[in-house]
Amino acid sequence: MTDLSEKMHKPETVCIFGTGDFGHSLGLRLLQSGYNVVYGSRGPKNSLLLPKGSKVMTHAEAACEARVVFVAVQREHYGFLSSLASDLEGKVLVDVSNNLRRGLYPESNAEYLSRLVPGATVVKAFNTISAWALQSGGLDANRQVLLCGDRSDAKQQLMDIAQSLGFTAVDRGSLWAAADLEDLPLQLFPLWRLPLNIAICLTAFIFFYTLTRDVIYERVNNGKDIAFRIMVSLANKAFPIVSLVMLSFCYLPGALAGFLQLYNGTKYRRFPDWLDRWMLCRKQLGLLALAFGFLHVLYTLVIPIRYYVRYRINVYTISLVTFNKTYEFDNMAAWRYDSYYSMGILGFGLFVLLGITSLPSVSNSLNWREFRFVQSKLGYITLLLCTAHTFLYGWDRFLKPSSYRWWMPPAYMLSLVVPCVVLILKLILITPCVDSKVTRIRQGWERQGKTSANGRDTKTNQPLMA
Amino acid sequence: MTDLSEKMHKPETVCIFGTGDFGHSLGLRLLQSGYNVVYGSRGPKNSLLLPKGSKVMTHAEAACEARVVFVAVQREHYGFLSSLASDLEGKVLVDVSNNLRRGLYPESNAEYLSRLVPGATVVKAFNTISAWALQSGGLDANRQVLLCGDRSDAKQQLMDIAQSLGFTAVDRGSLWAAADLEDLPLQLFPLWRLPLNIAICLTAFIFFYTLTRDVIYERVNNGKDIAFRIMVSLANKAFPIVSLVMLSFCYLPGALAGFLQLYNGTKYRRFPDWLDRWMLCRKQLGLLALAFGFLHVLYTLVIPIRYYVRYRINVYTISLVTFNKTYEFDNMAAWRYDSYYSMGILGFGLFVLLGITSLPSVSNSLNWREFRFVQSKLGYITLLLCTAHTFLYGWDRFLKPSSYRWWMPPAYMLSLVVPCVVLILKLILITPCVDSKVTRIRQGWERQGKTSANGRDTKTNQPLMA
């Protein structure tokens, strides 16, 4: 008993090859967590900057001191490791490296390392953790250490080290997964690409559409230059339209999935690929829609302090006085405009709520039922309010021939197509007879003719924001 | 040594009964983390959709392959397990099931399973994790796996599996706690119920109060129809009032608790139940108040673009011109309105700050002292600013008899009652002589006559937002 206790009392020694920033930060963190740290280096000069309490030796000496060796060296410099093969025999080599670009090398750095030093067990780990995250103690940075390797015992050692350092270790399987882990830090918002492209294309289209309909039409037909309207008026037409369309794009795949499940008569058939991909980026679609909605709010609230608006109001007031016209109060207009603003404000308020609940720390504290309540029920109410807001904006304008310039209807009309489709599809899905069928399918029921399997799971994999 | 190492090298095999969504996602995640996965299924057809690398067998065969068996099957189908009792002898059975509603069955699913297969050790686990959270790798979803069971060794095995999968395991005691764990995913914002009901009742009351006082009074006495004001003007009266009252409700229980502790002469006597429950939902009260405040800000900023407001301003300007009236600048009015807006803006700014610090990820990064500084000190300054904002809004209106229509005072006056009470109570509590007494009590001091116990703790359990 005392022997074991004595052995545990003696702190473990860890070796680090490489005295750069990452090696430096890692050593500091290991020292803080009670490990002994030995650096392997070619020259003694670098020791000046190394953390207090660590030792510096040659690579071969350092490797003998520890069972775990962190290789904090760039892949280009791995060559020298093959000459240390005998010293590294039986050690656990931890590859922490990343590349500057994807696809630079045919095999992952960790597999290359494993080929160079076949006598050692290579574990890929810590490459998703930055030197800065190591320094800041994991308090304000990602705490997940992803690791992979071919031997469970070596991985377990790394998981113990990661946990002592305050990180959560996640095993990602065999060393074959190293290529994936090395790609992770090189990703740049992969899930945001598609939604961002949609948003940019939509914005460009609406912008040029309204530019033609408003500015160019005015120029051609009346010879008036109102190009200054690009800055605020046109932006404030493009942003709300993109926001509404993106919001409905966010709920369209859920509705389509419902109909597809109805058609298939089972939830156990895979959705087509495009629908799967669409469903995966709904959160991003929704957040972009919120961003555009936020800009729309600011552009709208800035209206009364615009020079052009003040000018117009002044001119109108003066004309009323000069020509002694009477100014009738239009009760219907008061109702209409106030309802229009009210719908917009309430819709935006709910939209902000949806955005807040999609923050990782908030959505983590919700259970599945709460998350679905917010994202589905409140989401549809948001869509309904925003669509009503747009209808009230248009009012009877779609009846007036003057609204159709060069056969182009006002832009707001275009924006109403997708939301209306989504709302009608949802309306069909929540009629009692259809709803009960969809619910049964989502609970595992299958239409006759399909072989029914027992052993269904209890949690239904319903679409995220259906 | 080599034997142990060999044994650890061989990946552990885990068995899953049920090939539905949850079983599918769980298997995929286990495979990614380096486990061998064996599915137990009645028919071979389902194997088409199972994750690559897993095997499918009959239930009996699969059970023999592993020591841990996940039962990803609905409770209604548990029946077949009793026929497998001999195969499951000595195994760890993991119940991951949830019910569709609460109180559906007299005993929890896990206890029922334990009764069906008495030879196995049942652990309730993973039921709070959705199939989707398993798929998304725990990066964007709740990482806490709650588990309970009667044997520590079985629970330890599950905790190891949960940790390999990147989750944090939390032991919730014996299998008796399974009923609680099964209720968790069925909850729908339990802490938000009371605050939401308060908010809805308050809003309804203020709405009908102002409806009577403004719209119906005008209709009855002057025959004018100003019902269009419901959409914006009345909403903008109800929202700020509810916001202010809810904000003060958020600080009232802390002040009451202070007086109660003074009266009791000790902090070791329990508060009455209603006060305890009130104190537990202060965060929710505050966040609802912020939501209503946010709507108030939007409704206020939209004022100058309202049709009605523009009409009124135009009519006023025209009347000035027509009747050649002089328009005197009222310096006092300029001060008053500007102070009124300034207080409101600063109060709202601080309020948003309070809201941000109550986000889980932000409040986690604060220590107790910082959290109390923000929620208590800054919170009271917010309340003070918002109360001053309301006083400046009212100004001398409470003196004018015309403000009291049908003996009903303006709604803003009602809203000032609770905040003033809270501020006065707090003012008393922070006077040096009272404050020193409260501080001593909160540090463990007890009034003479109470038996004093040594061994007091060092951290005082002060009210959250006191």
Place this chain on the structure above:
Amino acid sequence: MTDLSEKMHKPETVCIFGTGDFGHSLGLRLLQSGYNVVYGSRGPKNSLLLPKGSKVMTHAEAACEARVVFVAVQREHYGFLSSLASDLEGKVLVDVSNNLRRGLYPESNAEYLSRLVPGATVVKAFNTISAWALQSGGLDANRQVLLCGDRSDAKQQLMDIAQSLGFTAVDRGSLWAAADLEDLPLQLFPLWRLPLNIAICLTAFIFFYTLTRDVIYERVNNGKDIAFRIMVSLANKAFPIVSLVMLSFCYLPGALAGFLQLYNGTKYRRFPDWLDRWMLCRKQLGLLALAFGFLHVLYTLVIPIRYYVRYRINVYTISLVTFNKTYEFDNMAAWRYDSYYSMGILGFGLFVLLGITSLPSVSNSLNWREFRFVQSKLGYITLLLCTAHTFLYGWDRFLKPSSYRWWMPPAYMLSLVVPCVVLILKLILITPCVDSKVTRIRQGWERQGKTSANGRDTKTNQPLMA
């Protein structure tokens, strides 16, 4: 095998000295996680409030029941422990205490405890966790338990307990670190001090500058009292200026660091201390700038409902009518004002995005490349938009002699100095020839004359927001 299993089956017993709030909450949590809990207390009276399932004994009896003893007692009462030295021999004593102020005692509480009971192993742990966090189950509070101590086995036991309770344990080294851990809960926003002081000084300076230039100048020269403008107009001059200057302060150190690295020809020389400290509080500088920007937005949007503004517009309209002046539409003014608002809105929108990505839970879900893309690229675009917004605000005012009252230029001009410097520095840094040099340096390259070391790390420790 059965013996071990039996042994593990029997729940571990933990002893707690002290029946105060913290002891109470800790016991409750331990019981929930399946531990047996024994309280050590002097009197039996306190047992009334203790959690169900726990036992109360004398200190000596309780100590005999468990291997781990939590000392939830204030340091002042530690005295009695020396009399229990024989009972505590070989036990693990956990010091959970905090002090009321820093520097109250020459040695840390944990070291004092270790001196009092030299036969026991002292571990400092759980002092950063509040009684409230223990009660709330770690779901909504900080889950990191920091611990330190001189024996690894004792620390491992505490780490196991912390993990069973749902916390993440972080080893912070030997007992010598206890003083640091005891300081942590007493800190009050240490990283916010410097940025807050800068913000307060800047605001005060700009406020008095504009007070002199606008209000006092008007009083002295024209005898007009426009002091009411303090509340909104002056605030709305100070806030945007402070916001812009703080935002540029946030990017200045990164640019300076780039030039310093160019000058040094290596990234391996330490930055001067003031630059290091500056770089560490960039996040706080940026968030304060955002707060001031937010206030600026609200103050701006409130303009059209101000009494003074409505008065001015009315007077202007009336004068136009009365003197029958024509009101020419100025196309350039329309362009200028609309661009000015548009830049401001887009800049603020991006600024809010920067703020959201600096929320802990959001920044955790980004990899290093994504974080740098947002904080650096989008950050500079934000700065550029906000600077353009300010230039458009000023327009040609800097040419007019009337702008220079008492030789004081308009305040907005002062605010442009730092942002312009930062943008010019950045412009130099991103010219291809300089950029390639900086990139090489940041990848580990060193200018000739420096000894180059092999074994550089692969992750460059670039400045956070460079």
